[in-house]
Amino acid sequence: MSAEPSTASAAAPLLTIAIPTFNRAASLSRLLSVLEPQVAAFPQVEVLISDNCSTDGTSSVIAEYRRRYAAAGATLHAQRHPENVGSDANFVSLFHAARGRFFWICGDDDLIAPGGLAQVMPHLLCDEQPDLIYATSYGFRDDPAAEFQGDPLQRRFHTFTSARGFAGVVNIMFTFITGIIVNRERLQSLPHEDPAAFIGTNLVQLSWSLPLLLAHRRSIVLWQRPVAAQQGQAHGYSLGSVFGEQLVALTHRLLPGRPDLARAILDPTIRRWFPSILIDVRSSQNTTLQLHSAHRHLKRAFHGNFRYWLFTWPVLTLPLPLAKLWQKAGAAVSKATYMVTVPGFWRKQT
Numbered sequence: 001m002s003a004e005p006s007t008a009s010a011a012a013p014l015l016t017i018a019i020p021t022f023n024r025a026a027s028l029s030r031l032l033s034v035l036e037p038q039v040a041a042f043p044q045v046e047v048l049i050s051d052n053c054s055t056d057g058t059s060s061v062i063a064e065y066r067r068r069y070a071a072a073g074a075t076l077h078a079q080r081h082p083e084n085v086g087s088d089a090n091f092v093s094l095f096h097a098a099r100g101r102f103f104w105i106c107g108d109d110d111l112i113a114p115g116g117l118a119q120v121m122p123h124l125l126c127d128e129q130p131d132l133i134y135a136t137s138y139g140f141r142d143d144p145a146a147e148f149q150g151d152p153l154q155r156r157f158h159t160f161t162s163a164r165g166f167a168g169v170v171n172i173m174f175t176f177i178t179g180i181i182v183n184r185e186r187l188q189s190l191p192h193e194d195p196a197a198f199i200g201t202n203l204v205q206l207s208w209s210l211p212l213l214l215a216h217r218r219s220i221v222l223w224q225r226p227v228a229a230q231q232g233q234a235h236g237y238s239l240g241s242v243f244g245e246q247l248v249a250l251t252h253r254l255l256p257g258r259p260d261l262a263r264a265i266l267d268p269t270i271r272r273w274f275p276s277i278l279i280d281v282r283s284s285q286n287t288t289l290q291l292h293s294a295h296r297h298l299k300r301a302f303h304g305n306f307r308y309w310l311f312t313w314p315v316l317t318l319p320l321p322l323a324k325l326w327q328k329a330g331a332a333v334s335k336a337t338y339m340v341t342v343p344g345f346w347r348k349q350t
Helices: 025-040 058-071 087-097 117-127 162-173 184-188 206-214 239-254 259-284 292-303 306-317 320-342
Strands: 015-021 044-053 076-079 102-105 132-140 157-160 178-182 219-230
Touching: 015 025, 015 087, 015 117, 015 239, 025 058, 025 076, 025 117, 025 178, 044 058, 044 087, 058 076, 058 219, 058 320, 102 184, 117 132, 117 219, 132 206, 157 162, 162 206, 162 219, 162 239, 162 259, 178 184, 178 206, 184 206, 206 239, 239 259, 239 292, 259 292, 259 306, 259 320, 292 306, 292 320
Parallel strands: 015 044, 015 102, 044 076, 132 219
Antiparallel strands: 102 178, 132 178, 157 219
8 A cells, every 4th residue: 555745744633534435536526626625724634535546537636636735735645555455444444544533434425515524623622522423414416515405403413422312313324434423532542343353344434433332422413414425326235234234243243232222223224224225226226236135134134123024024025116105104103213212303402
């Protein structure tokens, strides 16, 4: 792995925004362009890119933005693997190379929306720093500015001292790499497995977030959607294997002795996320997520949880028109459950 010369000051940054990339030069350029004025406004932030041996114009994009960031007084570093090491290993290399007290990995096809960093920084600069920050997101396909969707309840942020309450809000989004900011300095003070031990799971990001949930003190949910997530990019893995068997195994491995926290993540996933994503996959006839094997993997993972048979299995097996109706009914039940189990989630906090 090679690294370009650094222009950073010797002082460790407060936050590392880490960007794994592979053959997405245009998307990377868009992300770096949006980030440039935001990072320039906060000298405590570094941007770190890890190029997984791209063969397109990624190297040129990085070189251009290194010049632009330096001219703007912003910090950008880059490293390049001599061969493609896979996405998990690329993520782990960023975690180990980061210098920031906090670590925010951002997919190269996602965006930290304009003003997004300004939502985050006050919470990192305060005296009582959080263990985790969940940056809520909205989806876009073509134009992230035109497709922006704000929080319908006009909330700003919530502070959680309950690990279970925080997990109930985040649940499946612990798996979304761009949505979680971790207190890397605190993680390093806790007993935890090296993230490299999770390479090959497709969920290596859980290795740095769930240990902090286990030792939770204080976390933040940012409701104003500082992240724009590119839609329609998922491919190359088994939906049931990764978000069924692997997710179950890893939540229990990383949250020992806390089955309540594992349930807070897994039960909403079965109740609402799986039915919604399965309808999207079935409607689009997306074959890259290997839907044909989903029931086999999901049954192995969730056969003892009645929520799978009540909410997910019918959406997977019924004719599509009936499956859509079932999913809508289940979503209404899930929303009501959420309102009961996460009291005060609608409350505005300033």
